[in-house]
Amino acid sequence: MNGHDFTLAGVRLTALPSGALWIDQARALCVADLHLGKSDRMARRGGALLPPYETFATLDRLAEDIAATAPEQVICLGDSFDDLIAGVELAEEARLRLMGLQAGRRWIWIEGNHDPGPVDIGGSHLAELALAGLTFRHIAIPNAAAEVSGHYHPKAHLPGAGWRPAFLADAQRVILPAYGTYTGGLRSDAAVLRALMQPPGQAILTGRRALARPL
Amino acid sequence: MSALPPRFASWFAARGWDLHPHQAEMLARTDEAALLLIAPTGGGKTLAGFLPTLVELAEGGHAGLHTLYVSPLKALAADIWRNLGTPIAEMGLPIRVEDRTGDTSYTQKRRQRADPPHILLTTPESLALLTSYEDAPRIFAGLSRVIVDEIHALAESKRGDQLMLALSRLQALAPGLRRVGLSATVEDPGAIARSLARAPDPCAVLLAEPGPDPDISMLVTPERPPWAGGGGRYAIPAVLEAVRRHRTTLIFHNTRAQAELFFHALWLQNSDNLPIGIHHGSLSREQRAAVEQAMVAGDLRAIVCTGSLDLGIDWGDVDLVIQVGAPKNVKRLIQRIGRANHRYNAPSKALLVPANRFEVVECVAALEAARAHELDGDPKGPGPRDVLCQHILIRACAGPFDADALLAEVRSVGAYAGLSRAAFDDCLDFVATGGYALRAYDRWQRLRQRPDGMWELRDPRAARTIRMNIGTIQDTDLVKVRLRGGAALGEIEEDFAATLSPGDTFLIGGQIVRFDALREMTIEVTRSASKTPKIATFMGTKFATSTQLSARILAMFREGDWSGLPAHTAEWLDLQARVSRLPEAGGILVESFPHDGRQHTCIYGFAGRNAQQTLGLLVSKRMEAAGLQPLGFVATDYATLLWGLRQVDDPAPLLTPQELREGLETWLAGNAVMKRTFRAAATIAGLITRNTAGQRKSGRQATFSSDILYDTLTKYDPDHLMLRITREEARRGLVDFGRIEDMLARTEGRIDHVVLDRPSPLAAPLLLEMGRVPIAGEGRERLAAEAAAALMQAAGLDAG
Known part of the structure; x- marks a missing residue:
């Protein structure tokens, strides 16, 4: 899978090149910040008319990861929908695609700041989830331990690769890169991320293969 | 010829001035709907443009705006404002003149809309903004004349297209509007005239007397120019000596770095x-203003500058222009030289300083072309559609519009005269709905059609964002450079800033500074005592040598006449003819040789830097497919050098037209040049908004790269208008495949392959050239992986 293996609180994790996290012992696939319906929300608010394909692009990539890993559960770490209306008004085709992906497995929607409530789409809606000794939530809490979160859309730099969306991991937590197609990145040296991550830590860049570097 | 009114005649007489013939003719023919005046710098061009306005307004009685003056530079508007003040004050004319640019205060702008001056001095962008207001019909109701200054400079870019679209709007609001264009010497006055007039009306061209030929020569120094590089630093003692012998010298460079x-x-x-200053577009406004003031006051003996000083502002008493580096383009050279000796009838004096050995040849060719009055330039294509999209948005801000009427207005612009209904509808559809193949959503609506058929903004509040994004100038993302706790020094490109680590030193404004920290899009630096800076690679335009100049060089090679060349360059070319051969127009010279453990292949296409770069990318792809294991290439204006692990025995299959064209199609899609071109087009057309109120503050993760939009459209909507525009623009812009086609047509498949055991004299400089491009692909990933592993190991971590 070209992934990068590491451990958090004794749990073996794999950072996939796509930006998804594989938790082998729970056979769980975890993705953060899908921001489905982002172009829809911008158009609705009178902003730019972005190409309305990002929901399909995101689901296409998620479908590939699911096909490759055959997870028993999928955890979406919040901001799965760009807002709650986007969740409600998701195109019928996208809704059907999602239902297809959910078939035969447990599906958990963690709430995020963009989607702070249940959406009328299958799966369980939770504020946070405890699984395999890890806590899954949208926004990292300082001093928390064994925590898997998203929200910040981190990106990191490598000579030759430039800035790419990246996992940030230290002994206490891992912060996932944004999985959604229309998402930007926050540099790993931003103050808020430096305050959260304690050395020694690593950044795992996404791309054709997962590339780890020290933070 | 109409006589000058007595008040004007006595004012001229008091100053001891005579009307130039072209000034008198402009006055006599002022009733014509469109007039283009071509005059050299210093020919009283601006006065020729304004004189009819001053005469018409002299008797008073005109209420509101009479004349609009548009120039490409804010500084030019301010300059003209000062210059007009003198005759108006001394003759006591009842004329109010004001300027309006991005620097004008909000209150001043509001007042100008309520009570416009008689003469308004502005830029294309500020004018476009003015036409976007609902009260535009009232502002422009009495408009009688528009003067477009430096129209030759505007005509080369999308700013000119935007301006002409704005004029079509003004013409609809003020049908009697007369248009005047002022231009420096150009190769095709007819083309500029056609762009100025309302299509398909004619436009007369007035040619002022050209003045004496410039006194222009190449600086010959005891030191030989180096083989490669663009610095020209070997010539500094001679340049200083030239500065010493003149009052004021402008020293032009091709790039800011x-x-x-x-x-x-x-x-x-x-x-x-010697008091010497520096002036270029990356420096802060305060710094540039200080240099400009010192220049006008005569306090500086020389200014090192770039194209930012190209336009006709009167900087004072320049008596020498030095061009460092090959001029690349004869027309630009002549216009730059026109900056010396701003007095009519005194010859301009200029020195060319070739930066390296090949540029000696290019400078000699440029000198010959200048003496022969042979200017160069490429014909312009039809009006760009991204600018049209922005024009439609601007029109919508001003109020509901009828599509047929707008199309008729747009077609009255020369560049858009041939616009088809379908192409216009494409643009309107893009502006209104995004123009996507996927049509499921009624929310994708920026414009909507009312029951009466008029188009309007769905949400009038959107006008604010549209107005904030008016313009066609593409600035790369810049970060400010500021002395810690002190003054702003200028701006550098974000990409360059990202490569800096604390402690790195670079040059800006002639000082070496040390990078301390990046805070909120500002770089904090301190002065550094270090003598060897890390090079400031902030760009500035890289010009490609023009087709005409390349042809002259090839003609010089064919004739083998080195009489105009210094001995060192003549010997170099003779040696090339002996050990290999000289490139010719009728064939492509390809040399193959080993060097430094790699097999090298040099293709002399003389197609200009951009096209040679594209050729490098296409040929390296073909080499990879042929198992020749290319590792990298570098391109200059005249050749592409590729290196790899295996020798090229037969270059012909790498250069077949059909396969180069196919390679272009497949390669283009994933290319960075395409993404950059897409970003420019999508920004102009309004798909990407650069400025939204308060957006910068919300943090970087809210914005995402335009590359993602490009990739998404390529995959899900490959025929979208923005992608069609991108492909067209890239072909003639940075990719410049047109010149590869020209090269293929000119050489008709003849390839002269020479196998050598070492680099030839012409190829040797390329081995030293900057800007090497590694072949991307799996190799790059492997390099990144190795870098990551090394870092992990250094940190004592498990690379996993």
């Missing part, structure tokens, strides 16, 4: 402490 490096080196050798 070169200007900085030269300026720094100049100061290190400036033992007389």
Whole structure:
């Protein structure tokens, strides 16, 4: 899978090149910040008319990861929908695609700041989830331990690769890169991320293969 | 010829001035709907443009706006404002003149809309903004004349297209509007005239007397120019000597980085402490203003500068222009030289300083072309559609519009005269709905059609964002450079800033500074005592040598006449003819040789830097497919050098037209040049908004790269208007495949392959050339992986 293996609180994790996290012992696939319906929300608010394909692009990539890993559960770490209306008004085709992906497995929607409530789409809606000794939530809490979160859309730099969306991991937590197609990145040296991550830590860049570097 | 009114005649007489013939003719023919005046710098061009306005307004009685003056530079508007003040004050004319640019205060702008002056001086962008207001019909109701200054400079870019679209709007609001264009010497006055007039009306061209030929020569120094590089630093003692012998010298460079490096080196050798300043587009406004003031006051003996000083502002008493580096383009050279001796009838004096050995040849060719009055330039294509999209948005801001009427207006612009209904509808559809193949959503609506058929903004509040994004100038993302706790020094490109680590030093404004920290899009620096800076690679335009100049060089090679060349360059070319052969127009010379453990292949296409770069990318793809294991290439204006692990025995299959064209189609899609071109087009067309109120503050993760939009459209909507525009623009712009086609047509498949055991004299400089491009692909990933592993190991971590 070209992934990068590491451990958090004794749990073996794999950072996939796509930006998804594989938790082998729970056979769980975890993705953060899908921001489905982002172009829809911008158009609705009178902003730019972005190409309305990002929901399909995101689901296409998620479908590939699911096909490759055959997870028993999928955890979406919040901001799965760009807002709650986007969740409600998701195109019928996208809704059907999602239902297809959910078939035969447990599906958990963690709430995020963009989607702070249940959406009328299958799966369980939770504020946070405890699984395999890890806590899954949208926004990292300082001093928390064994925590898997998203929200910040981190990106990191490598000579030759430039800035790419990246996992940030230290002994206490891992912060996932944004999985959604229309998402930007926050540099790993931003103050808020430096305050959260304690050395020694690593950044795992996404791309054709997962590339780890020290933070 | 109409006589000058007595008040004007006595004012001219009091100053001891006579009307130039072209000034008198402009006055006599002022009733014509469109007039283009071509005059050299210093020919009283601006006065020729304004004189009819001053005469018409002299008797008073005109209420509101009479004349609109548009120039490409804000500074030019301010300059004209000062210059007009003198005759108006001395003759006591009842005329109010004001300027309106991005720098004008909000209150001033509001007042100008309520009570416009008689003469308004502005830029294309500020004018476009003015036409976007609902009260535009009232503002422009009495408009009688528009003067477009430096129209030759505007005509080369999308700013000119935007301006002409704005004029079509003004013509609809003020049908009697007369248009005047003022231009420097150009190769095709007819083309500029057609762009100025309302299509398909004619436009007369007035040619002022050209003045004496410039006194222009190449600086010959005891030191030989180096083989490669663009600095020209070997010539500094001779340049200083030339500065010493003249009152004021302008020293032009082709890029900002070169200007900085030269300026720094100049100061290190400036033992007389001659007052010399630097001026380029990356410096802060305050710094540029200080240099401009010192220049006008005559306090500076020389200014090291770039194209930012190209336009016709009167900087004072320049008596020498030095061009460092090959001029690349004869027309630009002539226009730059026109900056010296701003007095009519005194010859301009200029020195060319070739930066390296090949540029000696290019400078000699440019000198010949200048003496022969042979200017170069490429014909312009039809009006760009991204600018049209923005024009439609601007029109919508001003109020509901009828599509047929707008199309008729747009077609009255020369560049858009041939616009088809379908192409217009494409643009309107893009502006209204995004123009996507996927049509499921009624929310994708920026414009909507009312029951009466008029188009309007769905949400009138959107006008604010549209107005904030007016313009066609593409600035790369810049970060400010500021002395810690002190003054702003200028701006550098974000990409360059991202490569800096604390402690790195670079040059800006002639000082070496140390990078301390990046805070909220500002770089904090401190002055550094270090003598060797890390080079400031902030760009500035890289021009490609023009087709005409390349042809002249090839003609010089064919004739083998080195009489105009210094001995060192003549010997170099003779040696090339002996050990290999000289490139010819009728064939492509390809040399193959081993060097430094790699097999090298040099293709002399003489197609200009951009096309040679594209050729490098296409040929390296073909080499990879042929198992020749290319590792990298570098391109100059005249050749592409590729290197790899295996020798090229037969270059012909790498250069077949059909396969180069196919390679272009497949390669283009994933290319960075395409993404950059897409970003420019999508920004102009309004798909990407650069400025939204308060957006910068919300943090970087809210914005995402335009590359993602490009990739998404390529995959899900490959025929979208923005992608069609991108492909067209890239072909003639940075990719410049047109010149590869020209090269293929000119050489008709003849390839002269020479196998050597070492680099040839012409190829040797390319081995030293900057800007090497590694072949991307799996190799790059492998390099990144190795870098990551090394870092992990250094940190004592498990690379996993």
